[in-house]
Amino acid sequence: MKVTCPHCQEKMSPKDIKSINKNSIYVEKQCPSCDGWFSLNKRLTKIKTLGMTLLLITSLLNIFGIKSEYSIVFSSIGLVGVLVALLITFIGKNEKVDKPSQ
Ligand SMILES: [Zn+2]
Structure with a gap:
C-alpha cells in the first residue's frame, strides 16, 4: 500500500x-x-482509545463492586467500547492519510 x-x-x-x-x-x-x-489514523486512534478507556473504567467499576446494581449496565457499556475499538481497528486498515492538523 x-x-x-x-x-x-x-x-x-x-x-x-x-x-x-x-x-x-x-x-x-x-x-x-x-x-x-x-x-496515520489519528482520528481513529482517538476513538479507539476512547473505547478502550470506556472498557477499562467499566471493568474497574465491576471489579470493585461499585454500584453493583448497575453492573449489567457497566458490562454493556464496556462491551460497546470493545466493539467500537475492534471496528475502528478494522476500518483503520483502509483509511487514508489524515491531513496535518496544524
Ligand atoms: Zn513529505
Missing part, C-alpha cells in the same frame, strides 16, 4: 519511510523527501 505524504504529496511505499516514532500515542512516520512527520 502506497502512502501519500500530507506535506509534500509525495507517494512512498512503507519501506521508504526513514524513521518511525512510536513514543507518542500515535505512530508517527517521517517522510523521506521532505523530512516532515505525519501520522
